[in-house]
Amino acid sequence: MRYMPHTAEERKAMLEKIGVGSVDDLFVDIPEEARLKGLLDLPKHAPEMSVDKQMQSYGSRNLSPSAAPSFLGAGAYRHHVPSVVDHLIQRSEFLTAYTPYQPEISQGTLQALFEFQTQVAMITGMEVANASMYDGATSCAEAVLMACRVTRRKKALLSGNLHPQYREVTQTTLQYTEFSAGELEISPMKNEDVSAHLDKDIACVVVQNPDFFGRLQDLSDLAEKCHEVGALLIVVVNEVVSLGAVKSPGEMGADIVVGEGQSIGVPLSYGGPYVGLLATRQKYVRQMPGRLCGETTDQEGKRGFVLTLSTREQHIRREKATSNICTNAGLCSLAFSIHMSLLGETGFAELANINHAAAASLAEALEGIEGVEVLNDTFFNEFTVKLPGAAEDAVEALAEQGILCGVPVSRLIPGNPDFANLMLVAVTETNSDEDVASLIAALKEVV
Numbered sequence: 001m002r003y004m005p006h007t008a009e010e011r012k013a014m015l016e017k018i019g020v021g022s023v024d025d026l027f028v029d030i031p032e033e034a035r036l037k038g039l040l041d042l043p044k045h046a047p048e049m050s051v052d053k054q055m056q057s058y059g060s061r062n063l064s065p066s067a068a069p070s071f072l073g074a075g076a077y078r079h080h081v082p083s084v085v086d087h088l089i090q091r092s093e094f095l096t097a098y099t100p101y102q103p104e105i106s107q108g109t110l111q112a113l114f115e116f117q118t119q120v121a122m123i124t125g126m127e128v129a130n131a132s133m134y135d136g137a138t139s140c141a142e143a144v145l146m147a148c149r150v151t152r153r154k155k156a157l158l159s160g161n162l163h164p165q166y167r168e169v170t171q172t173t174l175q176y177t178e179f180s181a182g183e184l185e186i187s188p189m190k191n192e193d194v195s196a197h198l199d200k201d202i203a204c205v206v207v208q209n210p211d212f213f214g215r216l217q218d219l220s221d222l223a224e225k226c227h228e229v230g231a232l233l234i235v236v237v238n239e240v241v242s243l244g245a246v247k248s249p250g251e252m253g254a255d256i257v258v259g260e261g262q263s264i265g266v267p268l269s270y271g272g273p274y275v276g277l278l279a280t281r282q283k284y285v286r287q288m289p290g291r292l293c294g295e296t297t298d299q300e301g302k303r304g305f306v307l308t309l310s311t312r313e314q315h316i317r318r319e320k321a322t323s324n325i326c327t328n329a330g331l332c333s334l335a336f337s338i339h340m341s342l343l344g345e346t347g348f349a350e351l352a353n354i355n356h357a358a359a360a361s362l363a364e365a366l367e368g369i370e371g372v373e374v375l376n377d378t379f380f381n382e383f384t385v386k387l388p389g390a391a392e393d394a395v396e397a398l399a400e401q402g403i404l405c406g407v408p409v410s411r412l413i414p415g416n417p418d419f420a421n422l423m424l425v426a427v428t429e430t431n432s433d434e435d436v437a438s439l440i441a442a443l444k445e446v447v
Contacts, residue, residue, distance in 0.1 A: 011023070063399055063402065063404060065078045065268060065404055066078075068402050068403060068404055069402075069403050069404065069431070069432075069434075069435035069436075069438050069439060070404040070430075070431075070435075071362075071404060071405055071406050071425045071426055071427060071431065071435075071439060072404050072406065072407055072426060073214075073239070073381075073382045073406075073407060073424055073425070073426025074163075074212075074382075074407040074412060074424050074426070075136070075163050075165065075238045075260060076260075076262060076268055076271065076274075077239055077241070077262070077263045077381075077426060077428055078267075078268055078428055078430050079241065079263050079264070079351075079428050079429065079430060080429055080430055081265055081266070081267055081335075081339060082339065082342055084338070084342065085265050085335050085338045085339050085342070086335075088334075088338050089331055089334050089335050089338065093108060094108075094109075094112075094331065094334055095331065104306070107304065107305055109330070110293050110305035110306065110307060111305050112333075112334050112337060113131040113132075113291070113293040113305075113328070113330070113333065114293040114294070114295060114305050115337050115341070116129075116131065116132065116333045116334070116336060116337040117129045117130065117131060117292070117293060119336075119337060119340045119341075120261075120277050120279050121279050123240070123243040123244070123248065123348070124237070124243065124248055124249055124250055124254075124257040124259075124277070124279040125248030125249060125250020125251045125252075125254075125257075126249075126250045126254075126257055126279035126280055126281065127250075127279075127280070127281055127282040128279065128280060128281070128282055128285050128288070128292070129277065129278065129279035129280075130278050130279075130288055130289065130290040130291060130292050130328070131290060131291040131292060131293055131328040131330075131333065132261070132275050132276060132277065132278075132290070132291075132328040132329045132330070132332070132333040132336075133258075133275075133276030133277070133278055133289070133290055133325060133328065133329070134273075134274075134276050134325065134329055135260060135262075135272065135273075135274040135275070135276045135329075136163075136166065136236065136238060136258065136259050136260030136261075136262075136274070136276050136277070137163075137165055137166045137168075137169035137170075137260075137276075138169060138173075138276055138325070139258035139259065139260075139276035139277060139278045140162075140166045140169065140170050140206065140234070140236055140258050141169050141170040141172075141173035141174070142173075142258075142278065142289040142290070142323055142325065143204075143206070143234045143256045143258045143278060144156045144170055144173075144174065144179070144181060144203075144204060144206065144234065145173070145174070145177070145179065145289070145323070146256065146280075146284070146287050146288060146289060146322070146323075147203045147204035147231075147232040147234060147255070147256060148179045148203045148204070149287050149322065150203075150232060150284055150287050151203040151204070151230060151231065151232060153201060153202065153203035153230075153231075154178055154179045154180060154201075154203065155179070155180055155181075155182065155201050155202055155203055156170075156174075156179065156180070156181040156182070156202070156203055156204050156205075156206060157181075157182055157183075157184070157194065157197055157198070157202050157204070157205045157206070157231075158170065158181050158182065158183040158184065158206045159183075159184055159192065159194055159205070159206055159207040159208060159211070160183060160184035160185045160186040160187060160192055161186060161187070161188070161192060161207075161208060161211035161212050161213055161215070162183075162206055162207065162208045162211070162212060162236060163208060163212045163236070163238060163412075164212070164412045164413050165412065166208070166236060167181075167183060170206070171183075179203070181206075184197065186212075186413060186416075188213040188215075188375055188384050188409070188419070188422060189375065191215070191217060194207060194222055195221070195222055195225040195226075198225060198226065198229050198231060199229060200229050200230060202226075202229065202231045203231060203232065204226075204231055204232040204233070204234050204255075204256075205222065205226050205231055205232075205233055205234065206234045206236060207219060207222065207233070207234070207235060207236065208235070208236040208237070208238060209235055209236070209237065209242075209246075209249065210238070210239060210242060210379060210380050210382065212238075212412075213375070213376065213383075213384040213409075213424070214376050214379040214380070214382040214383040214384055214424065214426075215376055215377075215378055215379060216242075216246060216378040216379060216380055217378065218247065218252060219233065219235060219249070219252040219253070219254065220252045220253055223252055223253025223254060223255075224253065226255075227253070232255035232256060233253060233254050233255050233256075234254070234255065234256045234257075234258065235249035235252070235254040235256075235257050235258075236258055236259060237249065237257065237258070237259035237260070237277070238259065238260055239260075239263055239380060239381065239382065239426075240259055240260065240261050240262075240263045240264055240277065241263045241264070241348075241351060241352050241355055241380075241381070241428075242352060242355075242380040242381070243352070244348040244349045244350075244351055244352030244353075245349065245352035245353055245355075245356055245380065246352075246380065250279075255280065255281055255284070256278070256279070256280045256281075256284070257277070257278070257279045257280070258276065258277060258278050258279075259276075259277040260274055260275075260276065260277070261274070261275040261276070261277045261332070261333070261336045262274040262275065262332075264335075264336045264339045264340055264343075265332070265335035265336040265337070265338060265339030265340070266332050266335050266336065273329060273331075273332055274329070274332060275329040275332035275333050275335075275336055276329065278290065285309065286309065286322075287322055288309070288322070289322055289323030289325055290323060290325050290328060291307060291327070291328050292307075292308055292309040293305055293306070293307055293308070294306050294307075294308040294309075351429060352380075354429045355380065355381035355427065355428055355429060356380055356381055358381070358427045358428070358429070358431060358436075359379060359380065359381040359382065359383065359426075359427040361436070362425070362427050362431075362436055362439075363376075363379070363383055365436065365440050366385055366425070366440070366443070369440070369443060369444050369447060370447070371387070371388035371447050372385060372386070372387060372388075372443070372447060373385070373386040374386075375422075381426055381427050381428060382424060382425065382426040382427070383424075383425060384409070384422055384423070384424055384425075385406065385422070385423045385424075385425050386421055386422055386423075387421045387422075387423060387447065388421070388447060389421065389447075390408075390410075390420050390421060391406075391408035391409065391410065391420065391421055391422055391423040392408045392410060392411070392420075394423065394443070394446050394447070395407075395408050395423065397446045398439075398442050398443065398446060401442050403438055403439055403442050405423070405425070405439055405442070405443060406423040406424055406425040406426070407423065407424045408422070408423055408424075409422040409423065409424060410422075
């Protein structure tokens with residue numbers, strides 16, 4: 001208790017004031033199994049060199065995607081990030097910049113965000129995008145809240161094949177609001193008919209494309225059916241590179257598009273920080289969460305940028321705000337924007353085509369292994385493979401051979417025996433022919 005400045009009497013008085021019996025009662029919403037029961041099994045103190053050496057030994061036990069053939073995906077993808085991206089984002093004027101509370105003196109930061117918004121709006125086929133969110137999952141949750149405000153309805157319908165973590169984050173976000181989210185059955189074997197569950201109480205339908213199992217679909221018909229009952233269609237895009245090859249969500253009739261921008265400019269980094277994307281139709285802009293940068297002219301007629309539609313309620317009167325996400329993933333969105341600028345429209349499409357061609361080639365090779373079945377009829381750069389045995393066992397066996405062959409579905413959807421033999425396999429431009437040959441040879445042996 002050496003770092004607790006309050007006395008026992010002061011803590012008791014504070015707990016009584018807020019109507020809580022004990023400090024433990026403040027943590028009732030955290031699942032019991034996630035709570036630490038005691039001290040970690042670590043030395044209480046050690047010399048700095050000893051700690052550094054020990055931590056390095058822990059780190060050496062990891063098998064990094066940069067050091068091994070990697071076919072990992074499931075929402076986080078390894079792409080080549082040009083070295084110039086890292087060089088530019090580390091310039092001091094970018095690296096040390098923070099939220100522009102006095103935006104008129106932050107023209108460089110605002111222009112970078114404006115360019116980012118423009119790029120996101122273009123690739124999603126939408127009319128307006130915000131200055132980024134924290135990540136794809138929180139963007140999804142914010143989009144559902146936004147749709148409920150727009151439609152003045154209280155129920156969202158989540159596709160069964162939405163990424164499990166996106167679904168969990170959305171449900172966690174909604175649990176203490178007046179809104180709720182129902183979910184459909186998860187199935188990797190067939191296309192789900194979400195429209196069969198529509199009614200006039202539904203505020204929005206959330207679907208992912210490509211979905212969690214890698215399946216691509218045209219959502220145009222679903223968009224029409226959503227609009228017939230006054231519901232909004234929210235499309236989630238995990239792998240943003242896919243937008244260089246497939247019909248954009250906006251072209252399909254989506255009302256809100258959210259996604260994870262990590263694939264462009266942002267390395268895997270142990271799962272974060274990443275950059276959430278959110279774009280929508282112009283008519284919904286006043287309900288859009290987060291920040292929005294606009295273009296204007298100053299008194300001398302020169303081009304300038306402003307921070308607009310970011311109400312002070314988000315910083316002060318939180319209960320009145322459209323969103324309590326008051327900032328944006330500025331450095332990651334800058335990396336995204338630089339990488340996208342380097343690619344250009346043609347380069348972005350070419351990158352997408354390279355990814356798809358590599359995935360199609362690998363899928364064909366995997367189908368040639370006895371006992372291995374590719375379940376997808378459509379996909380971009382990720383698909384679901386059914387193995388004759390437990391996918392977790394195969395993944396561990398290949399990891400021991402220095403190959404990260406994929407993600408067992410059971411790790412993200414535990415407890416369902418139907419998914420025990422399923423594995424997600426992702427291919428990007430970083431996978432060489434040698435990587436593919438190593439995977440095929442090793443998987444044949446394991447199977």
